[in-house]
Amino acid sequence: MTQANTPLICIPYFSGSGHTARLAAHIGSGAGSARLIDVAAITDADWAALDAATLIVFGAPTYMGSTAAQFDVFLEEASSRWQDMVWADKMAAGFTVATHPSGDKLSALMRMSVYAAQMGMIWVGQTSIGAPVFPKAEGLNTDGSWLGLMATSSRDKSELITPQDALTANSFGTRLAGAAQRWSVGAD
Numbered sequence: 800m801t802q803a804n805t806p807l808i809c810i811p812y813f814s815g816s817g818h819t820a821r822l823a824a825h826i827g828s829g830a831g832s833a834r835l836i837d838v839a840a841i842t843d844a845d846w847a848a849l850d851a852a853t854l855i856v857f858g859a860p861t862y863m864g865s866t867a868a869q870f871d872v873f874l875e876e877a878s879s880r881w882q883d884m885v886w887a888d889k890m891a892a893g894f895t896v897a898t899h900p901s902g903d904k905l906s907a908l909m910r911m912s913v914y915a916a917q918m919g920m921i922w923v924g925q926t927s928i929g930a931p932v933f934p935k936a937e938g939l940n941t942d943g944s945w946l947g948l949m950a951t952s953s954r955d956k957s958e959l960i961t962p963q964d965a966l967t968a969n970s971f972g973t974r975l976a977g978a979a980q981r982w983s984v985g986a987d
């Protein structure tokens with residue numbers, strides 16, 4: 800439940816087989832308070848929340864080297880907000896998951912960040928630095944991605960996301976919530 804002074808964070812995502820949904824939950828948990836929106840079942844109340852949000856965190860699996868087509872349908876529907884710049888000056892961030900450590904995931908994050916730029920949004924990247932730079936932070940941001948969050952799907956289908964990537968997602972959510980808090984104070 801969002802409290803009066805807590806900026807609204809929305810996490811719209813598509814997930815074909817659960818990995819992106821699990822990653823979204825880890826980010827939401829790190830943020831402390833966030834509205835998770837499955838774009839395959841989006842409601843009018845979800846659209847209203849997106850229009851009211853301080854921060855929108857885009858989430859899609861990498862399919863064939865870019866965001867999944869089902870997620871692109873959502874982005875194109877939301878582009879009805881472009882002409883009047885309804886989402887301008889909201890903060891934006893992105894995350895993706897794929898089978899391979901590279902998997903061409905960067906293309907998916909670039910697609911999201913270019914979309915955010917077209918919508919006039921303010922993009923927030925990652926700050927987590929793990930090993931080998933900081934050996935004690937082994938497991939944090941293992942893919943070395945700073946444009947947004949990248950994860951590699953776990954072979955263990957009971958967890959879907961590895962504990963290392965879950966830790967990174969949690970930390971990313973905390974960073975984003977802090978950034979949203981600062982941004983909304985600045986907007987007063």
Ligand SMILES: Cc1cc2nc3c(=O)[nH]c(=O)nc-3n(C[C@H](O)[C@H](O)[C@H](O)COP(=O)(O)O)c2cc1C
Pocket residue numbers: 813814815816817818819820860861862863864865896897898899900901902903952
């Ligand atoms: C149509 C399709 C295309 C995919 N393309 C890629 C790809 O380009 N690179 C990759 O590493 N994994 C690829 N994958 C694997 C998914 O990214 C991976 O299974 C991911 O964890 C799925 O997330 P989800 O469960 O949220 O849908 C693809 C999977 C599908 C179904």
